[in-house]
Amino acid sequence: MAILSSARYGKDNVRVYKVHRDEATGTHTVTEMTVCCLLEGKIEESYTVADNSVVVATDSMKNTIYIKAKEHPVNPPELYASILGQHFLDQYAHIDVANINIAVKRWTRMVIDGKEHPHSFYRDGEETRNVEARITRSGLEVRSGIVGLTVLKSTGSAFHGFVRDEYTTLPETWDRILSTDVDTTWKWKTFPNLQAVKDSVPVFDKAWADARAITMKTFAEENSPSVQATMYKMCEQILEVAPETESVTYALPNKHYFEIDLSWHKGLKNTGKDAEVYAPQSGPNGLIKCEVSRS
Numbered sequence: 001m002a003i004l005s006s007a008r009y010g011k012d013n014v015r016v017y018k019v020h021r022d023e024a025t026g027t028h029t030v031t032e033m034t035v036c037c038l039l040e041g042k043i044e045e046s047y048t049v050a051d052n053s054v055v056v057a058t059d060s061m062k063n064t065i066y067i068k069a070k071e072h073p074v075n076p077p078e079l080y081a082s083i084l085g086q087h088f089l090d091q092y093a094h095i096d097v098a099n100i101n102i103a104v105k106r107w108t109r110m111v112i113d114g115k116e117h118p119h120s121f122y123r124d125g126e127e128t129r130n131v132e133a134r135i136t137r138s139g140l141e142v143r144s145g146i147v148g149l150t151v152l153k154s155t156g157s158a159f160h161g162f163v164r165d166e167y168t169t170l171p172e173t174w175d176r177i178l179s180t181d182v183d184t185t186w187k188w189k190t191f192p193n194l195q196a197v198k199d200s201v202p203v204f205d206k207a208w209a210d211a212r213a214i215t216m217k218t219f220a221e222e223n224s225p226s227v228q229a230t231m232y233k234m235c236e237q238i239l240e241v242a243p244e245t246e247s248v249t250y251a252l253p254n255k256h257y258f259e260i261d262l263s264w265h266k267g268l269k270n271t272g273k274d275a276e277v278y279a280p281q282s283g284p285n286g287l288i289k290c291e292v293s294r295s
């Protein structure tokens with residue numbers, strides 16, 4: 001005997017671009033995002049007995065993503081995700097949950113001859129602003145975040161005092177390169193309904209800007225004793241500045257840069273205090289994760 005223990009389906013990788021044209025100033029503002037929409041509900045029969053009468057086609061979900069982007073603001077993405085998800089619950093009585101994930105790409109306004117250009121933008125990094133929303137009839141669970149913010153510091157990072165035994169070869173260091181691709185999320189207290197999300201609109205952009213600034217300032221200024229200790233400090237600060245959040249997570253790869261001993265070539269000094277040329281590693285890499293909640 002078999003039983004369908006869990007199921008969700010929908011459209012992934014729906015790419016959407018929206019322009020807002022300010023008629024008064026002639027300034028355009030653009031948003032480009034990738035949306036994933038997965039529905040849950042009374043859909044068992046579509047899997048178990050091939051009954052498609054319960055299936056909202058994933059093609060219709062794609063259409064709905066475009067239509068809701070036309071009808072409503074797409075910023076902040078937390079609001080658009082909530083509006084989109086709520087639509088599926090309102091429209092289809094047998095759908096219980098809409099899982100909406102959004103990744104917003106960067107289009108930063110060009111500055112030409114010292115002036116912000118009204119309609120030209122550039123991609124300043126692969127970092128995205130992300131939202132994961134789970135919309136149910138008992139509330140909206142929303143997690144915001146940043147993915148793919150790549151950072152490096154050339155000093156101001158140490159790692160020593162770790163376990164030394166017969167498996168250890170890594171030397172202790174008081175000065176190393178630290179580099180990572182930041183993946184962080186902050187979870188909002190569950191919203192009871194869509195109106196509560198609408199009422200919270202101003203806090204979403206602020207939390208994103210604060211989390212980004214805290215990540216970079218802490219990374220840059222702290223004399224890091226480890227990735228673990230640095231990320232915990234970042235979490236604490238985000239919880240502090242965003243009181244509407246419940247918890248914060250970080251997942252940070254430790255992207256290693258190895259010293260290269262070149263002494264075999266004419267006695268070249270390139271290790272320790274003389275290290276200048278390093279070998280960036282693709283893998284293996286460390287991967288350090290944490291979630292910090294209010295106590």
Ligand SMILES: O=c1[nH]c(=O)c2[nH]c(=O)[nH]c2[nH]1
Nearest residue numbers: 159170225226227228254286
């Ligand atoms: O910050 C670090 N944390 C670790 O857990 C670890 N492990 C390791 O080999 N290097 C590092 N660096």
